[in-house]
């Protein structure tokens with residue numbers, strides 16, 4: 001399967017680009033696969049599964065349960081197109097894939113669904129049609145593994161590096177003991193980590209495993225099903241997450257390979273460093289302000305306007321910022337910038353990015 005890296009750019013799924021990914025955008029790809037309508041969202045958008053393979057190991061994969069987390073969906077359609085061309089790889093599996101569990105959130109570019117509920121905190125109550133649909137589908141399908149696909153914010157680092165991918169084998173109870181299901185999920189993540197270190201060393205992290213029964217992964221672990229959390233992260237200026245998408249797809253295929261060949265590496269899981277909230281998007285260094293020299297950290301707010309996504313810089317913090325890392329560092333010590341704006345935490349800093357000719361990102 002290492003040819004995935006060579007051909008990923010040529011897959012037909014590459015026509016899906018950018019961060020704003022709606023159900024309309026993926027529908028034509030979904031329809032190219034055997035699929036089923038399994039329900040609808042609060043605002044009546046369709047929710048589909050794609051069905052591939054008829055092997056003995058059942059795997060349930062869902063993406064975009066948080067509507068604004070689209071990198072996983074793009075990686076997933078790459079994987080599906082790859083598997084369509086390489087059906088032998090599917091011999092071990094019956095895959096059921098929900099490419100977009102929260103199509104309303106995707107349309108509005110929000111984490112939450114149309115009732116402003118976080119579907120990943122609704123596993124026990126199942127108060128929302130989308131979460132109920134997922135849990136009902138889980139019980140009917142009886143998967144041997146679940147893959148729970150997400151994106152993380154730009155704030156995560158691992159040691160002093162940006163975190164491109166992170167994983168979690170969630171706890172199944174408060175004690176966080178290593179149940180058989182946890183052990184299996186750890187083993188698959190260890191196998192992915194082992195493969196990824198050859199390619200993207202020191203950019204893979206492990207999420208905190210504090211138990212929360214309302215989270216879908218923890219809930220399915222509690223039922224005894226190994227459930228892997230995947231998170232796509234931010235590296236440098238790649239706000240479209242093109243590189244992340246590639247390695248995310250590679251990881252999904254490696255996870256399948258691990259399960260098919262029974263090559264679990266749980267001990268490697270333990271060695272993966274935990275993610276830290278250590279990054280901001282931009283740090284402007286040595287800005288003259290009120291007769292002092294200060295550093296200013298900016299964090300982009302992702303704002304949907306006229307169906308286009310805009311990255312709006314907001315002041316995150318200011319002062320002495322040597323403990324923070326940034327995806328972009330701009331030293332303005334040599335520049336004679338003059339401006340009259342007041343700078344305060346949480347204020348909009350579009351004027352500052354314009355002054356510095358900061359790249360404006362929109363997708």
Ligand SMILES: [Zn+2]
Nearest residue numbers: 066069150151
């Ligand atoms: Zn998420």
